[in-house]
Amino acid sequence: MASVSPEYALLLAGVLFCLGLVGVIVRRNLLFILLCVEIMLNAAGLAFVVAGARWGQPDGQVMFIFLLTMAAAEVAVGLALLILHFNRRKTLNADLMGGG
Amino acid sequence: MNTVFALSALVAVAATVLVITRRNAVHALLYLVVSLLAVAVIMFLLGAAFVAALEVIIYAGAIMVLFVFVIMLIGHESIAMNPRAWIGPSVLSGVLLIELAWVLARGQLGGAPATEVGPKQVGIALFGPYLLGAEMAAFLLLAGLVGAFHLGRRRN
Numbered sequence: 472m473a474s475v476s477p478e479y480a481l482l483l484a485g486v487l488f489c490l491g492l493v494g495v496i497v498r499r500n501l502l503f504i505l506l507c508v509e510i511m512l513n514a515a516g517l518a519f520v521v522a523g524a525r526w527g528q529p530d531g532q533v534m535f536i537f538l539l540t541m542a543a544a545e546v547a548v549g550l551a552l553l554i555l556h557f558n559r560r561k562t563l564n565a566d567l568m569g570g571g
Numbered sequence: 572m573n574t575v576f577a578l579s580a581l582v583a584v585a586a587t588v589l590v591i592t593r594r595n596a597v598h599a600l601l602y603l604v605v606s607l608l609a610v611a612v613i614m615f616l617l618g619a620a621f622v623a624a625l626e627v628i629i630y631a632g633a634i635m636v637l638f639v640f641v642i643m644l645i646g647h648e649s650i651a652m653n654p655r656a657w658i659g660p661s662v663l664s665g666v667l668l669i670e671l672a673w674v675l676a677r678g679q680l681g682g683a684p685a686t687e688v689g690p691k692q693v694g695i696a697l698f699g700p701y702l703l704g705a706e707m708a709a710f711l712l713l714a715g716l717v718g719a720f721h722l723g724r725r726r727n
Contacts, residue, residue: 503599
């Protein structure tokens with residue numbers, strides 16, 4: 472099997488990251504914003520793995536493991552905050568956040 | 572260009588576009604799982620088999636389950652799935668399954684890319700030069716645990 476060219480894989484990571492960014496900007500549901508942050512983190516991790524594979528070094532995969540840890544912690548705290556916010560306001564709309 | 576890579580990339584992008592355009596959060600989660608599986612295939616093609624397995628287990632397994640739990644907890648929207656909602660994710664994962672069957676049938680699993688970096692090398696790097704980073708990741712997980720517990724505590 473021919474090996475994957477790093478350029479195309481990096482392009483894919485960039486496309487996925489931009490899709491996640493568009494989602495964060497466009498969507499107003501807090502749950503979807505967290506989902507899109509996950510997409511962006513995953514795309515960044517893919518870029519790490521591509522770079523690690525390009526030079527045949529394990530560093531890229533190590534960074535991906537750190538990123539995975541960070542994503543797990545971020546999701547745990549983010550979703551706890553989301554539940555707290557929903558219990559107080561009964562809404563998940565990001566535009567209705569803030570204020571009293 | 573590699574056919575399996577192109578197909579997986581298409582599936583990943585299509586699934587991600589569908590994630591950010593769905594109205595229903597459960598449907599979006601289904602598509603996100605498919606997208607993560609496609610990205611795991613690409614990582615496997617890149618010779619990072621260990622990380623591909625982690626992607627499936629932790630991202631598509633654990634983190635997505637957290638999202639499902641939260642959707643059930645807040646009960647904000649209907650989680651009853653009509654059968655039509657399964658079509659899209661099924662077709663996309665079917666493409667991934669066909670890829671898997673194709674690669675297995677061609678018997679080129681052993682012909683992995685020359686630059687394959689196995690779990691052993693990753694482990695040696697993680698607990699060698701990156702030991703401090705691994706300990707900080709443990710701290711971060713503990714902080715996430717304490718933070719989530721504190722925020723989720725029932726206040727009287």
